Amino acid sequence: MRAYVLTDFGGPEAVVYREVPDPVPGPGEVGIRVSAAALNNTDIWTRQGAYGSQTDSGATTGWRREPLAFPRIQGADVVGYIDQVGSGVPAARLGERVIVDPMLYRGGERELIETDYLGSERDGGFAERLTVPADNAHRIDTTLDDAEVATFPTAYATAQRMLNRAAVRAGETVLVTGASGGVGSALIQLAQARGSQVVAVVGAGKAERARALGAAATVPRDAEDLATAVTRAAPAPIDVVADVVAGASTASLLAALRPLGRYVVAGAMGGPVVETDLRTIYLKQIQLIGSSFGTHEDFAEVVAAIETGGIVPLLDGVYPLRDLPRAQADFARKDFFGKLVVVPEHSGQGGDDATVAG
Missing domain, CATH: 3.40.50.720 (NAD(P)-binding Rossmann-like Domain)
Structure with a gap:
């Protein structure tokens, strides 16, 4: 698959578009064919290593204020279609349209403080595919299109x-x-x-x-x-x-x-x-x-609000995934209102070649 890969802390040149192996879901995980992924400030700050440490505000670190493992595919706000399931995940989930909760923790609020974050400690959605724990992939029932739904998660x-x-x-x-x-x-x-x-x-x-x-x-x-x-x-x-x-x-x-x-x-x-x-x-x-990232309970409340129409998407721009650098440059100028989204060229179709992994 094609993906944008963060190779080190740095400027835009640290993000490279390349061919990488397709991810395979492990036990309890699902594979998702990405249809849209939104940009966040966290993408820029993580690339820059701009979070500092408790003793040095200028230290180069990831959001947990510690070193980050490279290479890494960024992109936390993902919408797509489940086309693979790992062992222990019902095959009935194949073909589901899902929105991904990017907080990868188990337990309560204390665990949230040290959680892994999609696109930071685990490969994210600036790619054609990704895998996540099955519980983080929420089936979404809405008439909004995929790019609109991608504006919500983080x-x-x-x-x-x-x-x-x-x-x-x-x-x-x-x-x-x-x-x-x-x-x-x-x-x-x-x-x-x-x-x-x-x-x-x-x-x-x-x-x-x-x-x-x-x-x-x-x-x-x-x-x-x-x-x-x-x-x-x-x-x-x-x-x-x-x-x-x-x-x-x-x-x-x-x-x-x-x-x-x-x-x-x-x-x-x-x-x-x-x-x-x-x-x-x-x-x-x-x-x-x-306050920082939302809990799983906060995320579930957001999904419910999307499905009832209680909140509306603010989609200001959509770019092909290959144009992520241009999208991030536009994002940095802050002359938009709402969210910018990138879309893989295969987007809009779900469920093709669905398989059970593991």
Whole structure:
């Protein structure tokens, strides 16, 4: 099969399009013919080794803040068709259209912290085929096409995890940063589905689309005084900040929170090392909450929301798999709203040459 292979930490040149052996599912696994795979910030940060370590923020590491094994096929957000099953997996699953939960752990939340992640510790979907544990392949019943379904896995499970960690409730007001990106736009939809109202921090030219998704108000990302701009725009005091940007805006976001508010963070696109006044945190008794990938339970909630039509895909662009470098270059410019997806040339067909492996 053809795949894009990450050969080492580095720039775009570290990702090479080449012929690799077809993967074969082991016991309890399924083989999937990939029909669509979405891009994430994690793909770029993993390629760059940009996660640092607890003692050195500039260290070159994978997302678990430790070395990564190369070569590696990236791509965590996968939709496809089961055409092989390993021993112990019912042959009745052959031909299923599936969406893949990229978190490869067993057990509870503590195991999630040290989980393997599809496209990082295990080969992912920037390829024509992949294998995953059978329980991670969820049958999906929706009229959405494969590229649309591929927009959901990491972004929406991450957003659902953030809202669950922060215990967001109906009637609360949530401030969302990075609202035009995958996680940010998911946060708008999922928070609104809980009965919360959203204030979205957006880049130039993206306010109208955030409002169309359900944001009650928008604030420009480059506002000179972000905290004041939020206070003026928000229809009510901010109960929760859901932040995927961090960086220089962190102090202003904390200042915008009401007393006893909650700040949940799951990204640092604006910079991982921040400066803030701790007096703001302890005098307002603000709760700081770290969050990362979604649990299996969060993912199942997202799948249910897809099937009931409770959330809509935000597909901004589709590229052939062979054009992944161009897709990643467009992704890095951040001039889109939602998700970008790559599609193998064989996409759209499932169940051909289905076999039972092992």
